[in-house]
Amino acid sequence: MRRVRWPLLVLVALAAAAVAAPWLAPFDPNAQPDPIGLALQAPTWAHPFGTDPYSRDVLSRVLFGARASLGIALLAVVVALSVGSAVGAAAALAGRWVDAALMRLTDSVLAIPRLLLLLLVVAGAGPLSPPLLALILGATGWMTTARLVRQETRRLLATDHVQGARALGVPARRLWRRHVLPGLAPTLATAATIAFAAAIPLEAGLSFLGLGVRPPSPSWGNIILEAEGRILHAWWLVVFPTLGIVVAVLAANVLAERLGADEARTR
Amino acid sequence: MTAPATTTPAAPAAALLVERLGIESGSGTTARRILDDVSFTLAAGSSVGLVGRSGAGKSTVGNALLGLLPRGLRPTPGSTMRLGDDDLLALDAEAMRSVRGRRLSMVFQEPLTALDPTQRVGAQLVEALRTHGLADGPAATESAVEMLSRVGIGDARAAARRYPHELSGGMRQRLLLAMALLLEPEVLIADEPTTALDPTLQAQILDLLDALRERSRTALLLISHDLAVVGERCERVLVLDEGRIVEDGDAASVVGARLVRPRPPAAEAVERNLAEAERKPLLDVRDLAVAFVAPQGPRRRVGGVVRAVDGVSLSLGRGECLGLVGESGCGKTTLARAILRLTPVTGGSVRFAGEEITVLDGERLRRLRRRMQLVPQDAGASLTPQRTVGELVREGLEVHGVAEGAAAEHRMLAVLDEVGLAASFAARRPGELSSGERQRVAIARALAPAPDLLVCDEPVAAVDAEVRDQILDLLDRLRRRHGLALLFISHDLDAVRRLASRVAVMYLGRVVERSESPAALEVPWMPYTVALRSAMPTGDPAARAARIVLRGEFPSPLHPPAGCAFHPRCPHPGRDAACQVTRPELVELAPGRWVACPKVSR
Numbered sequence: 061m062r063r064v065r066w067p068l069l070v071l072v073a074l075a076a077a078a079v080a081a082p083w084l085a086p087f088d089p090n091a092q093p094d095p096i097g098l099a100l101q102a103p104t105w106a107h108p109f110g111t112d113p114y115s116r117d118v119l120s121r122v123l124f125g126a127r128a129s130l131g132i133a134l135l136a137v138v139v140a141l142s143v144g145s146a147v148g149a150a151a152a153l154a155g156r157w158v159d160a161a162l163m164r165l166t167d168s169v170l171a172i173p174r175l176l177l178l179l180l181v182v183a184g185a186g187p188l189s190p191p192l193l194a195l196i197l198g199a200t201g202w203m204t205t206a207r208l209v210r211q212e213t214r215r216l217l218a219t220d221h222v223q224g225a226r227a228l229g230v231p232a233r234r235l236w237r238r239h240v241l242p243g244l245a246p247t248l249a250t251a252a253t254i255a256f257a258a259a260i261p262l263e264a265g266l267s268f269l270g271l272g273v274r275p276p277s278p279s280w281g282n283i284i285l286e287a288e289g290r291i292l293h294a295w296w297l298v299v300f301p302t303l304g305i306v307v308a309v310l311a312a313n314v315l316a317e318r319l320g321a322d323e324a325r326t327r
Numbered sequence: 328m329t330a331p332a333t334t335t336p337a338a339p340a341a342a343l344l345v346e347r348l349g350i351e352s353g354s355g356t357t358a359r360r361i362l363d364d365v366s367f368t369l370a371a372g373s374s375v376g377l378v379g380r381s382g383a384g385k386s387t388v389g390n391a392l393l394g395l396l397p398r399g400l401r402p403t404p405g406s407t408m409r410l411g412d413d414d415l416l417a418l419d420a421e422a423m424r425s426v427r428g429r430r431l432s433m434v435f436q437e438p439l440t441a442l443d444p445t446q447r448v449g450a451q452l453v454e455a456l457r458t459h460g461l462a463d464g465p466a467a468t469e470s471a472v473e474m475l476s477r478v479g480i481g482d483a484r485a486a487a488r489r490y491p492h493e494l495s496g497g498m499r500q501r502l503l504l505a506m507a508l509l510l511e512p513e514v515l516i517a518d519e520p521t522t523a524l525d526p527t528l529q530a531q532i533l534d535l536l537d538a539l540r541e542r543s544r545t546a547l548l549l550i551s552h553d554l555a556v557v558g559e560r561c562e563r564v565l566v567l568d569e570g571r572i573v574e575d576g577d578a579a580s581v582v583g584a585r586l587v588r589p590r591p592p593a594a595e596a597v598e599r600n601l602a603e604a605e606r607k608p609l610l611d612v613r614d615l616a617v618a619f620v621a622p623q624g625p626r627r628r629v630g631g632v633v634r635a636v637d638g639v640s641l642s643l644g645r646g647e648c649l650g651l652v653g654e655s656g657c658g659k660t661t662l663a664r665a666i667l668r669l670t671p672v673t674g675g676s677v678r679f680a681g682e683e684i685t686v687l688d689g690e691r692l693r694r695l696r697r698r699m700q701l702v703p704q705d706a707g708a709s710l711t712p713q714r715t716v717g718e719l720v721r722e723g724l725e726v727h728g729v730a731e732g733a734a735a736e737h738r739m740l741a742v743l744d745e746v747g748l749a750a751s752f753a754a755r756r757p758g759e760l761s762s763g764e765r766q767r768v769a770i771a772r773a774l775a776p777a778p779d780l781l782v783c784d785e786p787v788a789a790v791d792a793e794v795r796d797q798i799l800d801l802l803d804r805l806r807r808r809h810g811l812a813l814l815f816i817s818h819d820l821d822a823v824r825r826l827a828s829r830v831a832v833m834y835l836g837r838v839v840e841r842s843e844s845p846a847a848l849e850v851p852w853m854p855y856t857v858a859l860r861s862a863m864p865t866g867d868p869a870a871r872a873a874r875i876v877l878r879g880e881f882p883s884p885l886h887p888p889a890g891c892a893f894h895p896r897c898p899h900p901g902r903d904a905a906c907q908v909t910r911p912e913l914v915e916l917a918p919g920r921w922v923a924c925p926k927v928s929r
Binding site for chain 2: 219220221222223224225226227228229230231234238239242243
C-alpha cells in the first residue's frame, strides 16, 4: 500500500486541480483582454504560464484543460473497463467456441492501430462532443482489459477456494459474486490505470490534430495547437500542457506497475 | 558413519562455527529478537539437525548463514558466523556471492520455486559451474550430466535437456540436490528438504544426502520439524524454541525423549468394526474409473489416456473411518474428487445413501453437496481470502437453507467452538490465521451444514507435528460425536493408523491391498505396502538397516507397466515373468484381508 501512495497522490492532486479550476484559475480561460498588446507573452508574474495568440491566460487554460483531458480519459476508462470485463468474463465462463470467437475478435481489433481506428471514426463522423469522444476512446481501448480479465477469471475459477466453494454447493451466481469478483478487483485496478495512461495522450493527440475537443474550449492537446508554426518561439504553449500530460501518464503508469507487482505478491 | 579420522595437514577447524548469533527486527522500543544466543559448530562431514515447531526461527538460521535475511532483519552486535577461516558477517556482497553456492549451499523445501523455469536443467547446472569459474564448455556439461546420474536421475543426458516443469517432484528435489552438490560445498543447509515428499521418496533423498556427505566431506545442517527424520540422520540435534536453543545433545537422547510413539492400534478399532459391520454402507463405490486425455507429443496433438482411477471399489458406513493411503500421483485425490462429483466419472457407480449419484446434475447435485463435504489438503488456499471466517462458515448453512440470520450466526459460533476456535475468530480473514487455525476453519466450514460424509484429502500434510496431532484428535472426536463417515486420504501411515478402522492402499489408480481393520498397515502383506510401511521414518537409526528402499521413480500413469503395475520396483524375491504379464486382482486371503499379489500366501 505504501508503494502506491505517491502516484496515487499525484493523480488525486491533478484531479483536485481540475475540479477546483474555477477557483484556482486567475482568469476566465476564454477571455481575450487585449489580442494585440497581450498576445503571445512569455511567462510573467501576472501570467505565470504566459499567454496565447489571442491573449488568453495559459495557466487558466491548462487548469480548465485538465477538466476536459482528465474527464474524457476517466469516462473512456469506465467504458473500456465495462466492455473489457464483460468480454473477458464471458470468454472465461463460456465454452470453447464462444471463448475462441471473443478472443479472436479482441485480437483483430487489437491488430488495427488504435490511432488509425480513431482517425477513421472521427473523420467519418466529424467533430465530436467530449462525451462522444470519451465513448469512442473507450470503445477502442477495451482489449487489454478483456485479456487481463479473461486470464484472471480463468485462474480464479481453478483456484482451490473457488473449487472449495463449489464443493460446498454454492450456487453459480453467489460463487461469482462472493468468491470470484473480489479476487478480480486488483486486476481491474491495474487495467483501469493502464487504460487511463493510454487515453490521456490519445485525447491530446486528437485535440492537437483538431479532431478532439474543439476550440475555444481548452484541453491539453488544443493548447499546444495554438503554438502551431511558432513552437520554438512560444515554448510556454508547449511545455505547460505537455507537463500535465507527462505527469498524469507517468503517475498512472507507475501506479499500474506497482499495483501489478502487489497483485503478483499476494497471489 | 564418519570417515576414518585421518590427520589432515591443517588442523581441521570446524567447517562452520556459529556463536551467540542473534537476529532482530525493528529498532528501539519496537525491536524484536527473532533469534537469541544461538551457538553451534559443524565439523566437516558431520550432520546436525535443527528442529522446532514452525515459527521457532529454524529457517532464519539458514537465511542468516547465507546472508539472505529478509529486509528489516539484521544480526545483533556480538554475533559470529565463521565458515572455515572466513567471517561471514565481515564479507561484502561480492565476496558473499562467491561463497554462496560454492562453499555454502542450500536445498529448499519447494524445488520448483528455486529453479529457473525458462532454462533447461543442464544449462542451469553449467551456469553454476561457470559462475564460480570451476569449469566451462564441454567439461562443464560433462560434470553436470555426471552429477545428475550421481543423484539417481536415470537417463541423465536426456534429463539435462528438459525444463524443470517437465520433471516430477522427486526428480526436481534431486535436481536441486545436484545443484547444491555440484560445487562440492563445505556446508550444505537443507531446509525441510523432504517435507513435501511421500515416505518412499523421502527415504531415497535422505540416503542420497548421507552418501554425498560421506563422499565429499560436506557438513550438513538439516532443518526439519520432523523429529523422526532428524533422529535417524543426524549425529547431534539442536532444539530451537522461540529463537533460543533449548536443548542440544546427541540425536538418540534428544529425539528418544521427545518422540511420541504412535498409539498402538486400538483394540477399540476392532469393536467399532464389529458393531458396524452389519449396517448398510452410506457410501458404496463400485468399479469406479476416471480417465483423462493428456496432450502429448511435440505438438501436443496426440492424446494419451491416463487412467487416474482404474476400477476402484470401496464402501464406508456411518460413523466409520476408511483410510486410503498411497504415494502422491497414485490417484487418491482424483478418487476423492470423483466421489464428490468434482471431476467427471468415466465408469462405475457411486451410491450415496442408496442413491446413484454419478447421474445427478444441476440442482439435485447441488443439494447432494450438503451431505458430503471436503476437507482439503491446503486449507489456506481453499478459503477465499477476501471473506471473513464467519462468512465462510455460515455460507454452507445459507446456500443449503439450513439456517439463516440469527440462527445461522448461532450455529456458526457453535461449530467454531466445536473445532476449538473462539468466537473472536469469526471476524478475521484467512490471511490472519496460522496454518493450524486455517485447517480448523476448513473443518468448521465443512461441518456447518451437518454432512453425513467428510472426505479429508491429506488434511495434515502441510502442518507441523503438534498441529497434526490436534487435527487428528479433532477429526476422531467429530466422527464419534456426530456419527460422521470419514474418508481419510493420506500418505502419512501413522495418521491413518490412528484414525482408520479400515484401510485401502492404492497404487497407480488401483486398490492393491485392503483390510477390514488397520491390519494392512500393521502387518502389511502386499510387497508395495510392506515397502511403504518400511519407508516411514521411526527416529531410530538402527531401523534404517532393515529398511526397504524402493528403487526407481513412481511410474508415469501415462505409460503404466504391463501386468502388475508395481513389478518394476517390486522387492519381493518371488517376482517372476508372470508379474510382467498378468494383472493381479484383489483376492481375499484371510477374513477381511484382500491383497492383489499372487506371490503372497498366508
